[in-house]
Amino acid sequence: MKVLIVDDSKAIYMMVSQMLKEIGHDALWAEDGVDACNKLASEKVDLILLDWNMPNMSGPEFLEENGAENITDAPIVMMTTENKPDFIKKALQLGAVEYIMKPFTSDILQDKLELVFE
Numbered sequence: 001m002k003v004l005i006v007d008d009s010k011a012i013y014m015m016v017s018q019m020l021k022e023i024g025h026d027a028l029w030a031e032d033g034v035d036a037c038n039k040l041a042s043e044k045v046d047l048i049l050l051d052w053n054m055p056n057m058s059g060p061e062f063l064e065e066n067g068a069e070n071i072t073d074a075p076i077v078m079m080t081t082e083n084k085p086d087f088i089k090k091a092l093q094l095g096a097v098e099y100i101m102k103p104f105t106s107d108i109l110q111d112k113l114e115l116v117f118e
């Protein structure tokens, strides 16, 4: 499976892509929502892991853009340090299928992927 990691932290990208590699998936990096739109114009991915806070275009802004412009059909999992019910509700309303709390372990990520694709 090909996974697009959208996060302004390269350290997060490196960590999560390593976890994905260990369970047999490939990862691509976009550093914000604008970069994600650009990457998705030429790359087909199976899943998107989306950060909340990013410059240029945040996670929620990317979800809104995708709702209006149909940028991708891939399921989108929000990665966030926010566990407030309002944040989670907003992400789901905007079209994310799941959310995962940062920081997370490889086991948690794998469980989440199974949940999304079951």
Ligand SMILES: [Mg+2]
Residues within 6 Å of the ligand: 007, 008, 009, 051, 052, 053, 054
């Ligand atoms: Mg961020």
